[in-house]
Amino acid sequence: MSRHPTSPDHANPVQSADPTVWGIIQREQQRQQNTLELIASENHVSPAVLRAAGTVFTNKYAEGYPGKRYYGGCQHVDEIESLAIERAKRLFGCEHANVQPHSGSQANQAVFLAALTPGDPILSLNLNHGGHLSHGMKVNISGKWFNVSQYGVARKDERIDMDEVRRLAREVKPKLIITGASAYPRIWDWAGFAEIAREVGALLLADIAHIAGLVAAGLHPSPVPHAEFVTTTTHKTLRGPRAGLTMCKADWAKKIDSAVFPGLQGGPLVHIIAAKAVAFGEALRPEFKTYQQQILDNARALAEALMARKYRLVSGGTDNHLMLLDLTSGHPNLTGAQAEKWLEQAGIIVNKNMIPFDERKPMETSGLRIGTPAVTTRGLKTEHMPVIAELIHLVLSSNGDADAIDRVRSRALELCAQFPLPSES
Ligand SMILES: Cc1ncc(COP(=O)(O)O)c(C=O)c1O
Structure with a gap:
């Protein structure tokens, strides 16, 4: 019988098949073990999340969505993706969830593709005041394709200046207002942003990449009732695999789904979707709230x-x-x-x-x-x-x-x- 070159006939197949790669992995593990990780956007996933990410689902092509695939053999992919969607919806209380974005940036791009056309005005948080590059940085696709204006924090208290947001929104009439940050240590006033968005006829996106775990645990107000779109990474406070998630109101569901696939991506990373399902399951347990409080x-x-x-x-x-x-x-x-x-x-x-x-x-x-x-x-x-x-x-x-x-x-x-x-x- 011809065996696969990396057939798992050893307790650790990477170690036996490729000691060079295993050596690098071991050194990274030692680095993580022997340093205090204080990068705000990183975390250590559970062994269950890690194991789910390293499964046979990596072998599977599954373009499309549960029940509507372009490939055969998708019955278990459908099961895992449906479970991840159901858990995401329960966790955040959203009307629709797309679990396919490969990253936080792509989760945001899905919103842009669904809701905007190149040249549209958008309003987001200044990068130097904590904003993210996917929210309109000049060299990012968001900055190249849209007409970006940015709000910031006030000098006096370094908190988001809602008067400035309102003034700018009235002036530039954005099609989309982006909230959420990579480096903002305070609570977001989602209701305040929603009111401004309504007044100027803008859509609202809340990118909760950093605070998703806190939001899921009810320890930071949720933007879900206020924003048409809520995006997140799954690997920061949420403690899942490295990936993204796009949520939206039901009336945007179709547009978001076709923006993710076939708009932006090809086949989903089903092994990562399996790991997201595990992470969402963990986040739905009471211990997760204790962790977030800590x-x-x-x-x-x-x-x-x-x-x-x-x-x-x-x-x-x-x-x-x-x-x-x-x-x-x-x-x-x-x-x-x-x-x-x-x-x-x-x-x-x-x-x-x-x-x-x-x-x-x-x-x-x-x-x-x-x-x-x-x-x-x-x-x-x-x-x-x-x-x-x-x-x-x-x-x-x-x-x-x-x-x-x-x-x-x-x-x-x-x-x-x-x-x-x-x-x-
Ligand atoms: C607020 C915010 N949005 C989006 C992203 C992008 O995530 P990714 O690195 O997965 O593209 C980040 C990453 O740091 C972020 O902080």
């Missing part, structure tokens, strides 16, 4: 501990899972890029980030974005947050001194060892 408690505790060390946080704190540390307060000569590097050497992973009204360039920045979803998954609690704040402080005030950074590295490693991640072998 993310919030940890973020608040970390913010307070940093502020107690005299760091300024954009808008003075956080209401969600992330905060933006303004380096210009304590370390005016230190860029976000340099701080990110030193912290990485110390085993603390964050990302440089623009702060509102930043005078530095995006590759340098004056800020750091810090989030708690991943360390919370690992089991860290509020009592560990002052320790993390101390470690961050020691690195930021080290001037890059290798010994000082090494000492923090040892302490970060000790903390990681106390909270092991499940191994993939």
Whole structure:
């Protein structure tokens, strides 16, 4: 019998078939195990989500939708996709869910394709004030194809300035108003945006990529009753596989479905849809709310501990899972890029980030974005947050001194060892 070259005759087929790839995977696993992950958009999925993503569904072509496929052999694909849709609808209380977008950007593009034509005016949050590149950045398709105007936060409190949003909306008469962010630590006023959208005849999109877990758990207000479209990634606070999800009101369902396929994508990633189904199932359980509450408690505790060390946080704190540390307060000569590097050497992973009204360039920045979803998954609690704040402080005030950074590295490693991640072998 001719066997498949990667036939699973070993407990770990990647290890036996391709030790080079397995070695790289092992090194990444060690990296994740031995560092404190504070990137606000990352998380550690459950072994069940990981396993579902690595299944035979990766073999299957399934262009189309449940019951209407362009390929034979789709009975189990239909089952898994229908289950994922049903769970997404239950989780967010939406009228329609499309679980096929490969990413958050494509989830947004589906809305653009369904609702806009090139040249249409859109209104979204300024990238330097926390917005996402798929919401109208010049070099992104959204910025190239649409006529983008952007609102921002007010200088006085660094919160979204609703008067400015209304003024701009009246002036530019957008066809679509985009809400949601990659780096905004406060609560969104969906009802306020919906009122403005209604007044100027715009459609409303809420991109909840970052806060989807909080929304699903009822710990951040839901935009679903207010917006025609709600998009998200599934891999941030929601703790699912790397992918997207587009939700909409029932009267947009057909247009959204044909925008995703055949408008934007070919065959769906059915193995990832299976992993989304598992993640949505996890998010529907009561423990998920406890997890999301802990993310919030940890973020608040970390913010307070940093502020107690005299760091300024954009808008003075956080209401969600992330905060933006303004380096210009304590370390005016230190860029976000340099701080990110030193912290990485110390085993603390964050990302440089623009702060509102930043005078530095995006590759340098004056800020750091810090989030708690991943360390919370690992089991860290509020009592560990002052320790993390101390470690961050020691690195930021080290001037890059290798010994000082090494000492923090040892302490970060000790903390990681106390909270092991499940191994993939
Ligand atoms: C608000 C928001 N929307 C969309 C995306 C895009 O997601 P993806 O990287 O999956 O395309 C992100 C990713 O960071 C995001 O923060």
